[in-house]
Amino acid sequence: MITRTCAGRRGRRSSRRWPGSRTFSRVNLAARNLRKGRTGIIGLAIPGVNSAYYGELAAAIVAAAVRYDLRVSIEQTGALRENELAALSLSRNRLYDGLLLSPVGMGSADAE
Numbered sequence: 001m002i003t004r005t006c007a008g009r010r011g012r013r014s015s016r017r018w019p020g021s022r023t024f025s026r027v028n029l030a031a032r033n034l035r036k037g038r039t040g041i042i043g044l045a046i047p048g049v050n051s052a053y054y055g056e057l058a059a060a061i062v063a064a065a066v067r068y069d070l071r072v073s074i075e076q077t078g079a080l081r082e083n084e085l086a087a088l089s090l091s092r093n094r095l096y097d098g099l100l101l102s103p104v105g106m107g108s109a110d111a112e
Contacts, residue, residue, distance in 0.1 A: 038097045039095065040069070040097065041070065041073050042065060042072055042100065043072075043075060043090060043095075044072050044073070044075065044099075044100045045077050045083075045087035045099060045100070045101045046075075046077065047079040048076050048077075048079075054102070070097075075087040075090075081105035081106050084101065084104070
């Protein structure tokens with residue numbers, strides 16, 4: 001295969017590839033989310049899914065999200081303040097479109 005560069009002409013590279021070669025690429029999530037203005041993911045930060053209440057709550061939220069073509073990312077905080085603040089930070093970094101937070105470990109001072 002002779003490219004334009006090898007033939008003495010400068011320009012765009014040939015788009016041909018060797019047979020059987022693969023191109024591995026990853027989607028730039030930040031660019032896609034910026035273009036769309038949303039991620040399609042909502043966060044759910046709960047102490048744990050092993051309790052009956054929070055397990056059923058998570059299942060109901062996931063079922064409702066599917067109807068709106070959304071995905072749910074579940075963060076198990078263990079009722080620890082640090083983990084709840086970390087989940088909140090992920091939401092602020094625009095990894096989620098929104099966050100449903102059960103603030104068991106946070107206090108009123110953390111509300112600001």
